[in-house]
Amino acid sequence: MTGPAVAVVGATGAVGRTMLSILEERDFPMGELRVMASSRSAGSEIDTHLGTRTIEDLETADPAGIDVALFSAGAARSRQHAHRFVDAGAVVVDNSSAFRMEPGVPLVIADVNDHHIPDGPGIIANPNCTTMALMMAVGPLHRAAGLRSMVACSYQATGGSGRSGIDELMSQVSILGADPDLLVEGGWKDPGAQVFPRPIAFNVIPLAGAITNDFHTDEEWKMVNETRKILDVPEALIEPFCARVPVAVGHGIAATLRFSRPVARDEARDIIAAAPGVEVWEDTVPTALDAAGRDETLVGRIRPTVGEPGGIGLWVVSDNLRKGAALNTIQIAERFLAHG
Amino acid sequence: MTGPAVAVVGATGAVGRTMLSILEERDFPMGELRVMASSRSAGSEIDTHLGTRTIEDLETADPAGIDVALFSAGAARSRQHAHRFVDAGAVVVDNSSAFRMEPGVPLVIADVNDHHIPDGPGIIANPNCTTMALMMAVGPLHRAAGLRSMVACSYQATGGSGRSGIDELMSQVSILGADPDLLVEGGWKDPGAQVFPRPIAFNVIPLAGAITNDFHTDEEWKMVNETRKILDVPEALIEPFCARVPVAVGHGIAATLRFSRPVARDEARDIIAAAPGVEVWEDTVPTALDAAGRDETLVGRIRPTVGEPGGIGLWVVSDNLRKGAALNTIQIAERFLAHG
Numbered sequence: 001m002t003g004p005a006v007a008v009v010g011a012t013g014a015v016g017r018t019m020l021s022i023l024e025e026r027d028f029p030m031g032e033l034r035v036m037a038s039s040r041s042a043g044s045e046i047d048t049h050l051g052t053r054t055i056e057d058l059e060t061a062d063p064a065g066i067d068v069a070l071f072s073a074g075a076a077r078s079r080q081h082a083h084r085f086v087d088a089g090a091v092v093v094d095n096s097s098a099f100r101m102e103p104g105v106p107l108v109i110a111d112v113n114d115h116h117i118p119d120g121p122g123i124i125a126n127p128n129c130t131t132m133a134l135m136m137a138v139g140p141l142h143r144a145a146g147l148r149s150m151v152a153c154s155y156q157a158t159g160g161s162g163r164s165g166i167d168e169l170m171s172q173v174s175i176l177g178a179d180p181d182l183l184v185e186g187g188w189k190d191p192g193a194q195v196f197p198r199p200i201a202f203n204v205i206p207l208a209g210a211i212t213n214d215f216h217t218d219e220e221w222k223m224v225n226e227t228r229k230i231l232d233v234p235e236a237l238i239e240p241f242c243a244r245v246p247v248a249v250g251h252g253i254a255a256t257l258r259f260s261r262p263v264a265r266d267e268a269r270d271i272i273a274a275a276p277g278v279e280v281w282e283d284t285v286p287t288a289l290d291a292a293g294r295d296e297t298l299v300g301r302i303r304p305t306v307g308e309p310g311g312i313g314l315w316v317v318s319d320n321l322r323k324g325a326a327l328n329t330i331q332i333a334e335r336f337l338a339h340g
Numbered sequence: 341m342t343g344p345a346v347a348v349v350g351a352t353g354a355v356g357r358t359m360l361s362i363l364e365e366r367d368f369p370m371g372e373l374r375v376m377a378s379s380r381s382a383g384s385e386i387d388t389h390l391g392t393r394t395i396e397d398l399e400t401a402d403p404a405g406i407d408v409a410l411f412s413a414g415a416a417r418s419r420q421h422a423h424r425f426v427d428a429g430a431v432v433v434d435n436s437s438a439f440r441m442e443p444g445v446p447l448v449i450a451d452v453n454d455h456h457i458p459d460g461p462g463i464i465a466n467p468n469c470t471t472m473a474l475m476m477a478v479g480p481l482h483r484a485a486g487l488r489s490m491v492a493c494s495y496q497a498t499g500g501s502g503r504s505g506i507d508e509l510m511s512q513v514s515i516l517g518a519d520p521d522l523l524v525e526g527g528w529k530d531p532g533a534q535v536f537p538r539p540i541a542f543n544v545i546p547l548a549g550a551i552t553n554d555f556h557t558d559e560e561w562k563m564v565n566e567t568r569k570i571l572d573v574p575e576a577l578i579e580p581f582c583a584r585v586p587v588a589v590g591h592g593i594a595a596t597l598r599f600s601r602p603v604a605r606d607e608a609r610d611i612i613a614a615a616p617g618v619e620v621w622e623d624t625v626p627t628a629l630d631a632a633g634r635d636e637t638l639v640g641r642i643r644p645t646v647g648e649p650g651g652i653g654l655w656v657v658s659d660n661l662r663k664g665a666a667l668n669t670i671q672i673a674e675r676f677l678a679h680g
Contacts, residue, residue, distance in 0.1 A: 149647060153493035153594045155544045155583065159524065169542075170520050173513060176629075180510050183588035184499065184661070186633020202509075203629045204495045204585055204592050206641050206655040215605060215643035224646065237647030241594045241655075243495065245544055246586050248523035252544050254493045254581045265555060289516075289543045293526025301546050303555035306564065307489060307577030315546040315581075321524070 003029035004337060007066045007090075009058060009081070010073030011035035011046060014163045015095055018326035019070055024049035028330060029337070036061050037073065063088035068333045071095060072325065082123055091336050092123045093329045097218075100125040100226060107229050110331030111277040112139035116230075117335050124332055127230060128222040129324025130154050130208075130242065134253045135230055136297035136323070137316045140275035141268060142231050146260035149237040152223055155245045155252035156208050157288060158200055160320050165195045166248045172201035173246070200246050208242035217242060250288030251324060252317040254301075262310030269302045272314075277323070291317045295327055343369035344677060347406045347430075349398060349421070350413030351375035351386060354503045355435055358666035359410055364389035368670060369677075376401050377413065403428035408673045411435060412665065422463055431676050432463045433669045437558075440465040440566060447569050450671030451617040452479035456570075457675055464672055467570060468562040469664025470494050470548075470582065474593045475570055476637035476663070477656045480615035481608060482571050486600035489577040492563060495585045495592035496548050497628060498540055500660050505535045506588045512541035513586070540586050548582035557582060590628030591664060592657040594641075602650030609642045612654075617663070631657040635667055 042057035106116035158165035209219030223240035286298030305311035382397035418438035498505035549559030563580035626638030645651035
């Protein structure tokens, strides 16, 4: 085999496993594939399309010879280890929040701001999954008309918190679904939330992430700050709200957008429909279930604003494990390698 | 027994049954209780707290002697029969959309615009359940600071489409929940949607109601037009979006609000907390499951706008069968009777 040496770091998590599938699906050119995780998983074996691999302990793994490291092992591990890999000559594409807002670190969505991909080794950050879905539709509109303001409300899947989020949803569905009358009349028994702050089955939790400052959550601040960085719009006025819904995979966002000039509905639809990585659905509405397992971000309900004319309302939904995480990480690596 | 003669019209539906429970809970003063429904249910018996009643056929029922008629039998039946009841001397409180936007018909939320309740017989319309929940928080803020604009995104429960909506959710949960991997990877089998246009279990449908004009649904237009009528703000700039989520009961709405002057977060919290029929939750977030079975509308996530300062973001959630329908209908009747 010829081609770059690739390391998947955090190979046992939900995103890490999806990365391994996508590397196979896309026939990613590799001379070598190494898999790494925390010491808990180290030493066990994992099947890949290039054969069985033994999981290396990230703490002690030697990054020498690695060309591309795809990190999805949490922000703390990224902070601790990413620079070691860069110093050894690798480009690190990091799926965590560790470096996203660090000046000098590009924050890249493939097909939205590929021009931020650097030429040489270093860290490239993968944006937050909710922001990424949104930007797949907002990015092309911004290029055409200049984003001025955005009000965005998310409908985020439990899979955004990894496999344990989905497991918590399914377990609570069994418990609370056993007596639907209690869901109507009240008096349901607490099904024991661990991953989320409140029960998520048959519910909406109007809080994703943790409150940081100004009564907003870290997840909501990511929507503000990452949008500004990705689109180079530090002045854009953004009002974010992030909620969790009882969905396994597929983050949805409803957004109201205003631009530096009026944008007609049909123009907005044509711009988004022509953008790469996106499908506009108008015959039926795209739902979270439709997005699960798909690479494309789905956009629907494109409509004119009706209060103050000239703006655009729309709905975006995307697989948070694929484009929202693993797929974009791999797309960035592909485009970095294509430079060379 | 002394007191007015009351008729519950549409007594066999989800809202009608909730009306009968609430009449009992509130010990509504009644000299007589009659129950009516379509010819399909007529002749069968129904238990009430005042004893067993035989369901009268709405088509042929004689409205003579009825003081208060609580209608929840759909817009078509309201249009056909409500005036017959008014002509016989009754006040009709109508839960359907039939008369809401008719000039001269008051559209009332108890505790928000009680001053619109008339003195004599006639039709009083009960607002849309989503709009009603929202207005319980927005009304008090408007009175203090003057509503200028609102962007609102709903998270609506299946029970908004009646018992059959909840049944469809529960049945689809069994079918789709049997293989959670398909929810992650795609390839799930269509569970057969009847009530909603797409599967609702483990999903978000970014469409509640049917598209009417300007690419918005009737449900979204209700949010615009009913808000303007209830608050007497024909100039308010409103951008609505309505989605359905896999919840049994409890409509949630995330709103971004701007007023004729800047409103500080703590001021907004104090205003809402002092309003009747509302509870502000700040120690934990109020969810749809918390609202089910409760009379109070719950408000949380009250926060300052962070893009353009001076506005307020918030989350409202309310039992769509109670305050959103049956409770408000009965509260209007109580206040109408208190006039006399």
